[in-house]
Amino acid sequence: MTSTTSTPSGTVHPWFRDGDRPDPASLRRLSAAETYELLHRQLAGLSVPLEGPLPAQPFVLPRRSYEELFTVARTLLALVRRAVLALDGGWPGRVEALGADPDDYPLLSGQDNTETAYCSMMARPDIVIGENGPQLLEFNVSGTFGGPNETHGLTEVWRHTHRETLFGHDPLAARVEAFEDVCASRGLPRAVAIVGSIGDLLDTADTRFQERELAQFRRRGFTADFFEPDRLTEALGRPGSLRYPLGLRNFAPADWTERGISLEPVRDAQRSGMLLLPPQSSGLLANKKALALVSEGRPWMTRAERALADRHLPWTRLTIPGRTRWHGLEHELPGLILAEPERFVLKKAIGMMGREVLVGRHAEPEDWRTAVDAAFATGHSIVQEYVEPAVCPIELTDGTSTFTAQVAPVLSPMLFGDRPGGCMARYYAAPNPEAAGVVSVSAFGASENAVLTWN
Template identity: 45%
Template structure:
């Protein structure tokens, strides 16, 4: 076993589950059956990722500060939407962002309302390798079910040796605040598709719908084929607030028509998060932060230096410094030292269009660098060697547990500025790779805090940028 990184904390195994490995495995398969989670044919975790309280809270504090900095950075690039698209190199006619709204300044509100970065633990601690800013973030339902099973498997809420924040309360709090601010009825529609999450059925969304109803909302799940009439149109708009629980790129790639969403927007529905949230998720923004902006102060630069690996937008004329401190063009550096870098398309998700230099043949890598230079739509990031976590998983039969070293990607959610649970993905082989890609075979889990004598700080809201 590899040495345990001190950031994870003391992983003493003082608490054993009260359930058997078979009971835990069967419960996870049952509860996560509609989430598209790979469990039935694979070894499953028999415990959550439990980390030190201070480390758990650091994830959310750093996420909040970096999200605010990302938000300020995009706003500072240009005062208008058109100017921001131009700065990011996006042609408005390309159709990549088809759902901008003109509804009461919606595009300048709530665009940082929901975020989930992807983080690896490098030699010096957390490193933010990308930022997902959208409503279509995996994690809320998955972590709900993992928490449910593990809490019961380890003796119930009062006995389990771990605790954590949760997404559903944070999202309900956000919706309540929006309804109160805007004078809207307490109703919300969740617009999405199970296919977006590789799920089998709508129960992926139904569990959150039921929670919202328990909080007094008139809530319902609406798939694309039921738009716009599922919200009451063309007559009365029954749901003036809706969660955009989908990525436009996913629906466009699958040939899903967006006319129903467009009709909902044009009827005045407040679709949260708005399309502008996608600008914050553009990976070029991390390149801008890493390179630095003239307006950034020392605290801003220190924050980026601490948490963001070296990142640059790939262009032919960009000059950087090589290992000997000599100036060199960026493409030349990437070709001479490919094993130190990762190439990523600026707009993408789930590990698509990500190439790890050390895993790529030199010829393939060089062609990819040339293509990135030609298109201007990629960033390059220094590779971060992930620290190993010793996780207990079941054997293939699901009868016994074994401890294996895994490389985990940690994804804390912020919803309405509140901590909202932490999603985790890993490879059972323990080898690093493009974990977000569905074909990678990555497994899922929840990341929680060790339980101490004092409870977690209250998940209070912070102002969502506008």
């Protein structure tokens, strides 16, 4: 859950404003104490930080801005998908072409058509609002990105706290609808095994979110249950046909491998015919090198696609020595990055939670030079032009009173089977110099909230 910002400053961008609507704070019908208590009661067990100031209201966008987030996300996801599919060699060849380690993709099914059909099934970009509107910094494409349960829970809170009904797509419902599409297209019974591990939860978490996920499936007529790896053989229903022909992959294979959890039960389920979604090929769409390919431009891109990428995707390049074009002029790429660190961000092509991200304007000169040299020596990173994020006001509460802060949110609209699935936001309620420009919940205590719009 990471992106990059600097300390909020400046005026509110018009993209955030709707002059025809009231201030959402004026619609709150609960006291600060009641709102604070409700947040704690409803969100316990999720990743939403519940220490310090909490949001007293959602981020409320004009309808045009809210819808634009999903349009930008959907269009750029399609371009990233096509850029990855254009690489030769099937999915194993694409792993190699993007410089990834094949051992990190142990659950590639070998069913290339299936992998291709569902590789972009679940996605969550990280977007900031720059001078020209939404700027997409990176994609999270998998079944394990944060946001669905948190956004669902926060939206439920705001429906109780505000007099006027606000609108937001429900990520849990949208995910079920995506699985309904799979069942309809493949003629499968409505039965899904949610595959995960209790050990993936936070120490202070409970399992209520699992019950919420299961309830969403069951409400729509699915047989659904949660399976840890040591119980997964139960889902196979041997002898006979599969009890659960579909699996929701709620885990990252690398996390299980690091913790010594065997993937063999999962492979066994796949060999027996379980369709595990999203497939592991989705991880290649999250590889930041794919964004660099789109930013640089592919021969098959139309003028309209290039224009959209130029408008909504910050200039992004692979860290490969050579000449490149930047702001209308030719440059040697390594020299450009070293000469103007305040204009760029270095990111490992594969990473999460703020790992291996360095923001030039927040780095010491020697650290920047060392990181740039290493990035160009290995070729495993991308460099992206820094986007100064716009700020907007948000009302916060400490449980006794409310106050307004100017924050620079990272907005994350979620897509499930290409349909909108709600939007979350991360931000710092106060400047956090230790974060060095990286917005991370787990590493630096960023706050979370839901993004809604007007009915």
